[in-house]
Amino acid sequence: MPGPIFLAASASYQRYLQDGVTGNLVLSVYEQTPDGDIIVGPGEVFCRLPGCANVQVPLSETRNLHSHLRGHGVLVAWTLSARISQRTKDAIVALYESLFAGL
C-alpha cells in the first residue's frame, strides 16, 4: 500500500494503482501553486511528466515521488501531513473517484 492508510478502502485508488501500471490511466498535467511549484496529491505514485519511465512504473511511496520529481529539476509544493481531517480525506478520495467518473 503505497498511499496513506485512509486510501486503502478506496476502490478508485486501487484502480489508479492498477491502471497506472497498465497505461490505462489518463492523468492531467500538474497543477501549480502561484509560485510555480507543482502540486502532488496524497497517494500519488506515478510521475506525470511526459516521457518519464515512471509514468507507468510507480514509485514505492508518494514521498519517493517527491524526490523523483526534484530529480527532474522541478519544485514540489509542500503537501498535506499525516494529520489531516476526515473532510480532507473525503475530498482526496473524491479526487481519485473523479478520475474514473463516467467510465
Ligand SMILES: [Zn+2]
Ligand atoms: Zn519522472
